[in-house]
Amino acid sequence: xxxxxxRDLNEGLKAKQDIARKETIQRVELAIKELHEEGSEVTTKRxxxxxxxxxxxxxxxxxxEVLKSHNIGRxxxxxxxxxxxxxxxxxxxxxxxDKYNKENEKLKALLDKRDITILRLESNLQDxxxxxxxxxxxxxxxxxxxxxxxxxxx
Numbered sequence: 566x567x568x569x570x571x572r573d574l575n576e577g578l579k580a581k582q583d584i585a586r587k588e589t590i591q592r593v594e595l596a597i598k599e600l601h602e603e604g605s606e607v608t609t610k611r612x613x614x615x616x617x618x619x620x621x622x623x624x625x626x627x628x629x630e631v632l633k634s635h636n637i638g639r640x641x642x643x644x645x646x647x648x649x650x651x652x653x654x655x656x657x658x659x660x661x662x663d664k665y666n667k668e669n670e671k672l673k674a675l676l677d678k679r680d681i682t683i684l685r686l687e688s689n690l691q692d693x694x695x696x697x698x699x700x701x702x703x704x705x706x707x708x709x710x711x712x713x714x715x716x717x718x719x
Contacts, residue, residue, distance in 0.1 A: 586627045592616045593631050609638040 596615035600607045609623050609632070622628055623638075633640040711718050 589618065589622065589625075590627060590631055592618065593628055597631075597635055597637070607635065607637050612637070 593612060593616060596612050597607055599615065600611060605611065609620070612618070613620060613623065618628075623632065629640070632638055636642050708718060
């Protein structure tokens, strides 16, 4: 059999928790009202700042219900766009997509031309570097011959 004192404690604790929940709901409701009156966007972060409550409090069922009822935070109602009757908008957007796809293709072609030009220039650079090495070798050979014959080139 349960001890009657414990049952009274539990009832007292439940009553205290119920009062705390109601106070929390009142604080959140008041903060929402104040933010609306100020013309500010009502966000969970602003509600936390205004009420002094922790983020975890805003995940509790009694607070979530308040947030849902006011469409706040992740509980904002989402607007669903009905495609029916928007043929003009769909047509316009399709033309825009086509325009950007054509522009994208032109840019890809330009990029391909640029890549080919870069490859050609790199090849020419390698050829020029090889020619320079050959000429440097020739200069060294001429310098050695001149030094061997007693001619000073400096």
